[in-house]
Amino acid sequence: DADVTQTPRNRITKTGKRIMLECSQTKGHDRMYWYRQDPGLGLRLIYYSFDVKDINKGEISDGYSVSRQAQAKFSLSLESAIPNQTALYFCATSSGGSYNEQFFGPGTRLTVL
Amino acid sequence: GESVGLHLPTLSVQEGDNSIINCAYSNSASDYFIWYKQESGKGPQFIIDIRSNMDKRQGQRVTVLLNKTVKHLSLQIAATQPGDSAVYFCAETNAGGTSYGKLTFGQGTILTVHP
Numbered sequence: 716d717a718d719v720t721q722t723p724r725n726r727i728t729k730t731g732k733r734i735m736l737e738c739s740q741t742k743g744h745d746r747m748y749w750y751r752q753d754p755g756l757g758l759r760l761i762y763y764s765f766d767v768k769d770i771n772k773g774e775i776s777d778g779y780s781v782s783r784q785a786q787a788k789f790s791l792s793l794e795s796a797i798p799n800q801t802a803l804y805f806c807a808t809s810s811g812g813s814y815n816e817q818f819f820g821p822g823t824r825l826t827v828l
Numbered sequence: 829g830e831s832v833g834l835h836l837p838t839l840s841v842q843e844g845d846n847s848i849i850n851c852a853y854s855n856s857a858s859d860y861f862i863w864y865k866q867e868s869g870k871g872p873q874f875i876i877d878i879r880s881n882m883d884k885r886q887g888q889r890v891t892v893l894l895n896k897t898v899k900h901l902s903l904q905i906a907a908t909q910p911g912d913s914a915v916y917f918c919a920e921t922n923a924g925g926t927s928y929g930k931l932t933f934g935q936g937t938i939l940t941v942h943p
Binding site: 719750754755756757758759760763773805807814816817818819820821822 | 864871872931932
């Protein structure tokens with residue numbers, strides 16, 4: 716079974732709709748992250764959480780919100796989706812401490828029409 | 829290859845050749861670097877990492893070189909195989925400072941290995 720799972724894997728929605736992307740992990744990690752990936756732009760950090768009570772904005776948080784429901788769950792919401800939020804979205808986790816790699820989920824492909 | 833705007837740099841090699849993928853990082857305070865591999869339809873996968881107190885680190889068929897003077901990172905893949913075809917990203921962070929845990933990713937390089 717995958718350590719980091721994301722649902723849904725693909726989603727097509729319309730402008731103005733509210734969308735929630737979910738991430739779950741079985742690695743027991745405290746830290747979780749949400750990134751978006753656009754062609755030619757690499758991965759950019761949207762939000763991150765170092766524990767259940769800690770939520771921080773990343774590089775491109777406008778238009779997004781997050782909820783850390785439990786250590787293992789971190790969801791990303793688009794309150795009113797717009798076409799330029801069409802992208803690949805990745806969740807990642809890492810253990811505590813500074814010099815640790817992040818482990819990524821399989822991604823969610825979101826299309827906003 | 830270096831970043832050239834919105835078009836990912838590409839590298840094409842023959843199976844069995846050695847591959848070198850380059851990355852120029854931006855933050856002189858970065859002290860931890862990671863290479864990720866991303867295959868089509870999948871999330872990035874950790875390959876190898878290096879801390880700034882090292883110049884070189886070797887893994888299985890991969891070597892990462894770090895030149896802090898010119899802020900340059902490279903990934904060398906020995907005896908490249910078709911299964912190595914993917915997009916490769918470098919990522920940096922100031923792990924010992926205020927950005928600990930937050931990675932900044934490069935644009936990526938597309939590696940294509942021809943049989």
